[in-house]
Amino acid sequence: MGYSSSVALLALLMSIVVLCNGGKTSTYVRNLIEKPVDMPLDSDAFAIPPGYNAPQQVHITQGDLVGQAMIISWVTVDEPGSNEVIYWSDSSLQNFTAEGQVFTYTYYNYTSGFIHHTTITNLEFNTTYYYEVGIGNTTRQFWLITPPKVGRDVSYTFGIIGDLGQTFDSNVTLTHYQNSKGKTLLYVGDLSYADDYPNHDNGETQPFKPFSNRYHTPYEASDSTEPFYYSIKRGPAHIIVLASYSAFGSSTLQYKWLQAELPKVNRSETSWLIVLMHAPWYNSYNNHYMEGESMRVVFESLFVKYKVDIVFAGHVHAYERSERVSNDKYNITNNICIPVNDLSALVYITNGDGGNLEGLATMKQPQPSYSAYREASFGHGTFDIKNRTHAHYSWNRNQDGYVVEAAKLWLFNRYWNPHDDSTTHKH
Ligand SMILES: *[C@@H]1O[C@H](CO)[C@@H](O)[C@H](O)[C@H]1NC(C)=O
Ligand SMILES: *[C@@H]1O[C@H](CO)[C@@H](O)[C@H](O)[C@H]1NC(C)=O
Ligand SMILES: *[C@@H]1O[C@H](CO)[C@@H](O)[C@H](O)[C@H]1NC(C)=O
Ligand SMILES: *[C@@H]1O[C@H](CO)[C@@H](O)[C@H](O)[C@H]1NC(C)=O
Ligand SMILES: *[C@@H]1O[C@H](CO)[C@@H](O)[C@H](O)[C@H]1NC(C)=O
Ligand SMILES: *[C@@H]1O[C@H](CO)[C@@H](O)[C@H](O)[C@H]1NC(C)=O
Ligand SMILES: *[C@@H]1O[C@H](CO)[C@@H](O)[C@H](O)[C@H]1NC(C)=O
Ligand SMILES: *[C@@H]1O[C@H](CO)[C@@H](O)[C@H](O)[C@H]1NC(C)=O
Numbered sequence: 356m357g358y359s360s361s362v363a364l365l366a367l368l369m370s371i372v373v374l375c376n377g378g379k380t381s382t383y384v385r386n387l388i389e390k391p392v393d394m395p396l397d398s399d400a401f402a403i404p405p406g407y408n409a410p411q412q413v414h415i416t417q418g419d420l421v422g423q424a425m426i427i428s429w430v431t432v433d434e435p436g437s438n439e440v441i442y443w444s445d446s447s448l449q450n451f452t453a454e455g456q457v458f459t460y461t462y463y464n465y466t467s468g469f470i471h472h473t474t475i476t477n478l479e480f481n482t483t484y485y486y487e488v489g490i491g492n493t494t495r496q497f498w499l500i501t502p503p504k505v506g507r508d509v510s511y512t513f514g515i516i517g518d519l520g521q522t523f524d525s526n527v528t529l530t531h532y533q534n535s536k537g538k539t540l541l542y543v544g545d546l547s548y549a550d551d552y553p554n555h556d557n558g559e560t561q562p563f564k565p566f567s568n569r570y571h572t573p574y575e576a577s578d579s580t581e582p583f584y585y586s587i588k589r590g591p592a593h594i595i596v597l598a599s600y601s602a603f604g605s606s607t608l609q610y611k612w613l614q615a616e617l618p619k620v621n622r623s624e625t626s627w628l629i630v631l632m633h634a635p636w637y638n639s640y641n642n643h644y645m646e647g648e649s650m651r652v653v654f655e656s657l658f659v660k661y662k663v664d665i666v667f668a669g670h671v672h673a674y675e676r677s678e679r680v681s682n683d684k685y686n687i688t689n690n691i692c693i694p695v696n697d698l699s700a701l702v703y704i705t706n707g708d709g710g711n712l713e714g715l716a717t718m719k720q721p722q723p724s725y726s727a728y729r730e731a732s733f734g735h736g737t738f739d740i741k742n743r744t745h746a747h748y749s750w751n752r753n754q755d756g757y758v759v760e761a762a763k764l765w766l767f768n769r770y771w772n773p774h775d776d777s778t779t780h781k782h
Pocket of ligand 2: 464465
């Protein structure tokens with residue numbers, strides 16, 4: 356999270372759709388002969404910044420509960436160097452400094468560079484900050500914009516990308532996102548793909564070792580005990596991140612954390628409740644079909660009860676949006692286990708379409724009724740919260756050239772505006 360962008364350039368283009376048993380399957384057919392390929396290691400996308408021990412792979416994520424701290428992360432390769440970050444805003448009379456920590460890890464016969472994580476704190480809301488890393492050797496400057504103060508009618512635009520990879524298509528996805536209205540990226544998992552680089556998981560026993568070292572999260576701020584699931588508030592949204600690959604049964608730490616977390620969500624403060632996870636619960640592609648089912652069974656009734664507005668997931672390399680459905684009526688005697696339309700339920704969106712080299716998913720036929728729209732193309736989503744009642748989702752398909760809304764709809768907030776928004780659905 357934390358990508359900053361301000362340029363908005365949106366054009367409208369509707370794609371042709373056909374009606375199936377369920378919702379709509381786009382007739383758009385991507386040129387499948389062009390298999391996605393990784394950008395070569397010497398391409399501009401991976402250019403190593405010049406200078407002794409120059410910071411590379413610089414990335415940021417929210418560092419506290421409300422958006423007044425940011426974790427700045429970067430890698431140096433020649434020596435550990437300094438963990439210090441210098442930061443200031445246009446209106447600050449002095450520079451601030453923060454000190455962090457450096458990490459390294461080994462993975463089979465690979466040894467990482469020096470991975471720095473430094474949290475800058477006491478940031479003002481809705482303010483541009485400049486920050487400098489690489490102190491003492493080669494310094495590099497970047498900037499970020501903090502979110503507005505948490506509030507139920509604040510407008511704020513999130514971007515959604517998943518399963519990105521490092522192909523030429525991935526690069527197009529990022530370029531389109533940079534030209535969208537997105538202010539903060541909600542990343543739904545699976546970043547790099549080592550398929551073409553062998554030896555990537557030989558004999559390693561510690562799960563998520565590279566992730567744990569390279570991507571720190573503010574999990575302690577929301578009383579979580581694992582970096583893989585936690586929550587933050589940002590502008591008008593309370594965002595819960597769940598871990599598809601941590602245990603989630605009713606006696607697990609993740610379940611107990613979520614059970615304690617949901618009643619804490621104050622919809623008068625954060626009107627929108629968003630959940631992020633990797634493996635989708637409602638998926639009508641052949642790839643990873645039903646994989647999210649055991650987690651759905653455990654958590655779905657809580658999501659409906661606490662009026663979650665939307666789930667964003669990845670994992671399946673395509674785009675899909677569900678109807679407002681639930682499937683939580685089953686008990687051992689009634690044998691009812693079919694998704695039904697449910698106005699009190701949420702919408703599920705799969706944005707696993709970032710562009711990685713594994714290619715696109717194939718669809719189950721016919722399209723099931725819970726599936727509102729699906730298309731196997733690369734792209735990204737934006738979720739534009741206007742106020743406590745209305746948000747606008749749009750999906751941008753890479754093949755459309757610049758930033759084009761290939762699918763879009765208004766979503767009504769389940770707590771403040773629980774009316775039927777299906778009539779406002781485009782596709
Ligand atoms: C803050 O740091 C930047 C970058 O090192 C420098 O250009 C600027 O002069 C400093 N400002 C103050 C007030 O020290
Ligand atoms: C790691 O081991 C593989 C063979 O298992 C070898 O091809 C590769 O060169 C080794 N890398 C290093 C950095 O030693
Ligand atoms: C790089 O920076 C570190 C920390 O400031 C310093 O200790 C080290 O001497 C510097 N190395 C060089 C070659 O300048
Ligand atoms: C954020 O700051 C900009 C000016 O920099 C202002 O136009 C906008 O209204 C502010 N937003 C909020 C929610 O305070
Ligand atoms: C990636 O996209 C950027 C535009 O955002 C472009 O400048 C760059 O050349 C592209 N790199 C590759 C390898 O396609
Ligand atoms: C919920 O948020 C509102 C608005 O910030 C605040 O007035 C209220 O006290 C909060 N409720 C609780 C239980 O914290
Ligand atoms: C199971 O569901 C049926 C109808 O949905 C209900 O009548 C019955 O009481 C439920 N049984 C249990 C054990 O919850
Ligand atoms: C909320 O936003 C929607 C969409 O922009 C708008 O139609 C509606 O009037 C807004 N509601 C309020 C109370 O401003």
